Amino acid sequence: MSDLLPTGHKKIEEMRMEGIVKRFPGVLANDHVNFDVKAGEIHALLGENGAGKSTLVRQLYGLYRPDEGKIFINGEEVVFHSPKDSIAAGVGMIHQHFMLVPDLTVVENVALGLPSSRGVILDLDRVRKRIELLCQQYNLKVDPYAYIWQLSVGEQQRVEILKALYRGAALLVLDEPTAVLTPQEVDDLFITLRRMADEGHALIFISHKLHEVLAISQRVTVLRDGRVVGTRPTAGATKTELAQMMVGRPVILQYEKSPLKMGDILLKVENLVVRGDRGTDALKGVSLEVHSGEILGLAGVSGNGQRELAEALAGLRPVKSGRIILNGVDVTHASPSVRIATGQSYIPEERMKDGAIKDFSVADNFILEDHAKPPFSSRTFLNFRSIRQVSERLVQEFNVKTPTIDTPIKNLSGGNIQKMILARELSRKPKVLIASQPTRGVDIGASEYIHQRLLEQRQAGTATLLISEDLDEIRALSDRIAVIYEGEIVGIVDGKTATTEELGLMMAGIREKPKA
Amino acid sequence: MPAKTEYTRLLNRTIEALLPLLAVPVALLIGAGMIYALGVNPFQAYGTLFQGAFGNVSGFTQSLVKATPLLLVGLGVTIAFRGGVINIGGEGQLIVGALAATAFSIGFSDLPRIILLPLTLLIAALSGAVWGGVPGVLKARLGVNEILSTVMMNAIALQLSNYLLRGPMIDPAEIERGTQIAQSDLLPQAAWLSRLMPRTLLHGGAILAVIMAVLVYIFLWRTTIGYRIRAVGLNPDAARYAGIPVQFYQALSLILGGAFAGLAGGVEVSGVHHRMIEGLSGGYGFSGIVAALFGKLHPLGAIPASVLFGGLLVGADRMQRATQVPSALITVILGLVVLFVVSSEIWARRRARRRETRG
Numbered sequence: 001m002s003d004l005l006p007t008g009h010k011k012i013e014e015m016r017m018e019g020i021v022k023r024f025p026g027v028l029a030n031d032h033v034n035f036d037v038k039a040g041e042i043h044a045l046l047g048e049n050g051a052g053k054s055t056l057v058r059q060l061y062g063l064y065r066p067d068e069g070k071i072f073i074n075g076e077e078v079v080f081h082s083p084k085d086s087i088a089a090g091v092g093m094i095h096q097h098f099m100l101v102p103d104l105t106v107v108e109n110v111a112l113g114l115p116s117s118r119g120v121i122l123d124l125d126r127v128r129k130r131i132e133l134l135c136q137q138y139n140l141k142v143d144p145y146a147y148i149w150q151l152s153v154g155e156q157q158r159v160e161i162l163k164a165l166y167r168g169a170a171l172l173v174l175d176e177p178t179a180v181l182t183p184q185e186v187d188d189l190f191i192t193l194r195r196m197a198d199e200g201h202a203l204i205f206i207s208h209k210l211h212e213v214l215a216i217s218q219r220v221t222v223l224r225d226g227r228v229v230g231t232r233p234t235a236g237a238t239k240t241e242l243a244q245m246m247v248g249r250p251v252i253l254q255y256e257k258s259p260l261k262m263g264d265i266l267l268k269v270e271n272l273v274v275r276g277d278r279g280t281d282a283l284k285g286v287s288l289e290v291h292s293g294e295i296l297g298l299a300g301v302s303g304n305g306q307r308e309l310a311e312a313l314a315g316l317r318p319v320k321s322g323r324i325i326l327n328g329v330d331v332t333h334a335s336p337s338v339r340i341a342t343g344q345s346y347i348p349e350e351r352m353k354d355g356a357i358k359d360f361s362v363a364d365n366f367i368l369e370d371h372a373k374p375p376f377s378s379r380t381f382l383n384f385r386s387i388r389q390v391s392e393r394l395v396q397e398f399n400v401k402t403p404t405i406d407t408p409i410k411n412l413s414g415g416n417i418q419k420m421i422l423a424r425e426l427s428r429k430p431k432v433l434i435a436s437q438p439t440r441g442v443d444i445g446a447s448e449y450i451h452q453r454l455l456e457q458r459q460a461g462t463a464t465l466l467i468s469e470d471l472d473e474i475r476a477l478s479d480r481i482a483v484i485y486e487g488e489i490v491g492i493v494d495g496k497t498a499t500t501e502e503l504g505l506m507m508a509g510i511r512e513k514p515k516a
Numbered sequence: 517m518p519a520k521t522e523y524t525r526l527l528n529r530t531i532e533a534l535l536p537l538l539a540v541p542v543a544l545l546i547g548a549g550m551i552y553a554l555g556v557n558p559f560q561a562y563g564t565l566f567q568g569a570f571g572n573v574s575g576f577t578q579s580l581v582k583a584t585p586l587l588l589v590g591l592g593v594t595i596a597f598r599g600g601v602i603n604i605g606g607e608g609q610l611i612v613g614a615l616a617a618t619a620f621s622i623g624f625s626d627l628p629r630i631i632l633l634p635l636t637l638l639i640a641a642l643s644g645a646v647w648g649g650v651p652g653v654l655k656a657r658l659g660v661n662e663i664l665s666t667v668m669m670n671a672i673a674l675q676l677s678n679y680l681l682r683g684p685m686i687d688p689a690e691i692e693r694g695t696q697i698a699q700s701d702l703l704p705q706a707a708w709l710s711r712l713m714p715r716t717l718l719h720g721g722a723i724l725a726v727i728m729a730v731l732v733y734i735f736l737w738r739t740t741i742g743y744r745i746r747a748v749g750l751n752p753d754a755a756r757y758a759g760i761p762v763q764f765y766q767a768l769s770l771i772l773g774g775a776f777a778g779l780a781g782g783v784e785v786s787g788v789h790h791r792m793i794e795g796l797s798g799g800y801g802f803s804g805i806v807a808a809l810f811g812k813l814h815p816l817g818a819i820p821a822s823v824l825f826g827g828l829l830v831g832a833d834r835m836q837r838a839t840q841v842p843s844a845l846i847t848v849i850l851g852l853v854v855l856f857v858v859s860s861e862i863w864a865r866r867r868a869r870r871r872e873t874r875g
Contacts, residue, residue, distance in 0.1 A: 227566070316756060337759030357751040368747065368758040372740045381739055410520060 006137045007129050009168035011039045012090050013074050013199045014104035015060070020069035022226075029055040030071070031226040032134040037171065041195060042203040044217035045233070048246055050413060052226040053206050057173045060204075061093045080249055092169025094160045096176050102149040105161050106142055107131060110166050119219065127166075134165050137420075139195050141188075145461065155405050156184035170306040171202040178212055180303050183471065183504035190216050197363050208246075208444070209472070210239045222246055255451060258459050260479050263292030265325075266463035267313075267344075267432045270324035274305075274312045281307035284487040285322065287418035290463040297453065297478030297495065298467045301507050305487040306467045307349055310436040314346045315339050315466070316354075322460065340369055345430035349437045349467075351414070355421045359409035362402050363391040365409050366424050390427075399449065415446030422450055426457060433457060436467045451477060471503060532864040536812065539856035540824070541581030545744075547849045548703075551841050561839045568834025573777070575834070577716040581788060583826030585780040585797075587609065587725040589804025590811060590818040591732050592776030597813050598736055598768075599769025600749035605651060605666030606777040607801025608673030609644040613778025614785045615677055616643035618700050618792040619685060621707035629706035636707045637782045639726075644778015645771045647673060656763035662770060670801070681794055700792040709787035719787035728776070732815040745769055777801060781871030803829070806850045809857050825850065 017038050017164050022030040030052045037043040047053045059065045060071065062080030070077050080086040083093075091352060100109050111127045128144045128449055135142055138157045148156060164348055165174055174193075178186045188325040193216060207213050213220055214234060215231035222245040223404050229245045239468045243251040265292040276282030282305045290296045300306055311317035313324060315336040326342050333343075348354035356365050367376045367387055377384040391405040400419045402412055409417055418438065424435065435454060439447040454477060457463060474481055478495040490506045548558035568575050587827040589606040596603035621632060638671030653663035681698040690697050695699035709720040736742035748765040756762050780800060785792055807825050830848035 006548045232711050314757065335759065335761070336757060337761075340759045346757070353751075357747055357754050360747070368754065369745075371743050377740050379740065382743060382765070393524050 092164030569831030609777035613781030648774015652767035726853025
């Protein structure tokens with residue numbers, strides 16, 4: 001076999017990281033980690049948030065320097081001072097957030113930052129020819145002359161992969177690449193990744209989704225608390241086993257749901273039209289009904305109007321037309337405080353931006369909505385004794401891990417901040433709950449806990465609108481599933497019978513076939 | 517090595533906490549360079565400065581007299597900052613407060629002292645609140661940048677004062693004598709704040725200011741309105757999410773900030789000059805911002821900060837008399853203090869962020 005890749009670059013036969021230690025103040029992010037990947041292999045790196053996956057690959061990409069340990073490429077020790085060094089050695093990385101310039105074309109983005117073969121004069125035509133060749137070789141469907149802003153998220157990701165290949169990546173790191181994709185786009189991505197492996201690239205695939213890891217990788221390494229729990233060949237590994245390795249204890253993958261007791265309609269959205277940040281309509285006539293005791297899941301690829309819907313329901317974004325009826329009250333143009341008083345709780349998508357004040361203590365964050373009501377205050381003066389009492393109780397009850405209730409929230413982990421918000425919102429005994437991405441960036445343990453709580457709330461009769469881009473989460477919890485695409489509801493299906501394929505098609509905007 | 521990381525973290529924290537305090541010595545050091553360039557011995561100049569400010573009873577009481585308006589303005593600035601808005605209008609609010617206090621007490625001079633004095637100060641605060649409220653309402657309703665509008669309100673207040681002191685409010689005695697000095701008639705004695713020490717200018721306003729600092733502390737940290745102001749200042753998005761009307765509390769912060777600066781103006785006429793004079797504010801509206809920043813935007817921290825800066829202002833005058841170093845130098849030093857305090861905060865925040873991501 002040739003030691004050259006189709007791109008003309010040298011293969012990385014083997015990359016080995018030995019005894020990697022990386023410390024952050026108070027945290028041992030990587031504790032003597034050994035990890036390796038070979039040419040032609042897809043090696044999955046599995047672990048919860050904060051397990052040290054990103055820290056490990058960032059050292060490989062030259063973003064961090066290891067405190068201890070060595071990195072070898074093809075048996076030779078390498079030291080990367082910056083991504084420039086690692087790119088020169090053939091390492092590429094696809095970040096979760098794309099680094100593309102929206103107003104430039106694909107060709108221009110790929111050429112950006114590279115020297116031109118013709119000195120000061122651009123050689124975009126030559127770049128285009130190479131891009132077309134790469135697209136052919138790796139089964140990537142991209143129009144080289146499209147502007148980035150015209151492309152879907154999946155296509156943008158392909159451009160990122162193109163960029164890395166163009167720069168000669170023999171080893172490609174993909175950090176949670178599927179988080180932003182529809183199921184069909186995931187399939188396309190996997191075809192490309194397999195092709196790359198066949199051509200002799202080495203791939204590191206980071207994920208916390210077990211079924212994807214099982215589907216794509218040859219080997220899987222599980223990290224927990226900065227340490228390697230184990231490396232297994234994927235063939236023969238099971239979901240249950242991997243989940244247990246990740247969390248360190250048995251994990252529930254299928255929730256026991258009590259039978260559905262659907263009551264009155266508590267939240268009714270009629271023909272809602274809402275403007276997005278760019279001034280165009282982000283919601284184009286959305287209608288939904290959520291009943292007491294039901295979880296309605298809203299599935300969809302990121303950026304199809306979910307955020308605008310959540311904000312309109314919370315009263316944070318003006319409604320252009322249509323109506324919102326909350327518990328029988330028309331709240332279409334009501335302020336957030338009216339909605340809160342009418343019995344709506346909201347778990348916002350961006351918990352640090354909207355849901356919490358990072359410089360406030362845990363206790364101060366608990367009273368964000370109800371500080372002007374007893375028992376927290378006599379309207380004028382805050383009652384610190386009862387604030388402390390309630391805070392202590394909620395921290396216990398919702399298992400929020402914090403040194404004290406006076407600790408500023410910014411010192412807590414994402415999962416614990418989310419549990420704090422959940423505690424605050426659920427302790428208000430809401431009639432209607434809008435939960436937007438409730439477990440994004442939260443570890444499995446906390447996710448599981450949050451899911452259980454949402455199900456308890458369902459049993460207590462709350463009408464829940466669960467907005468999530470995580471299809472597994474939607475499917476595990478929802479009684480009915482609505483799919484949103486470009487600001488419109490494509491269809492609403494039964495949660496028990498919906499298939500991933502059916503939902504995936506709907507998420508891509510293909511309407512539900514009329515039942516024969 | 518947990519011990520070591522714990523130790524370095526503690527060290528880092530300490531450095532960050534002490535850094536703003538270094539702003540004063542570093543600013544003085546640069547000032548020393550300037551004094552040296554003027555051909556004066558910096559030790560001698562600073563010697564007279566500190567001797568003049570804190571070295572004897574008359575100097576020290578004078579420092580406290582200057583500290584009083586600084587503290588009141590600083591409290592207003594603190595409230596505004598805590599509410600996430602920046603009030604640069606202390607100067608104008610102070611002038612308007614002083615004008616209103618003067619006009620009111622002269623107009624109602626037959627009222628008994630127990631009513632007239634509190635009402636005079638209240639009127640001063642209210643008119644300052646109106647002056648701060650205009651930018652507040654403009655911001656809440658139309659999103660007008662409060663930094664610009666408060667500065668513009670300063671110019672309006674100054675011209676208003678110039679007009680009133682040369683026209684409607686001028687001391688009749690000045691017209692009779694034909695000297696035409698732009699100052700008002702004397703306030704009725706019933707509207708004077710009591711002097712606390714014989715043969716000094718120290719007056720009851722100093723005590724009032726300290727009481728106000730404690731009240732502002734209680735207001736910001738113990739009441740629901742204070743909680744909302746702080747929530748709005750730290751994260752307006754989250755405050756809005758929680759049903760707090762953000763614009764209202766931003767406007768309220770500016771109104772309250774104006775009230776304290778207006779009160780400072782009332783205290784100045786009623787406690788020190790006993791009449792409205794031109795140049796009454798003497799830059800307190802700006803120096804008060806420095807005092808608030810140096811007090812780490814904490815009402816109680818503003819107390820020592822105001823005393824220090826009041827002392828610098830007094831000492832600067834003595835220094836000028838003794839060594840011919842212009843007292844304006846102290847304005848430069850105050851400016852440098854602001855620069856260093858603000859940049860040290862930014863620096864500390866960057867360090868903290870870098871530690872979080874990189875270690």
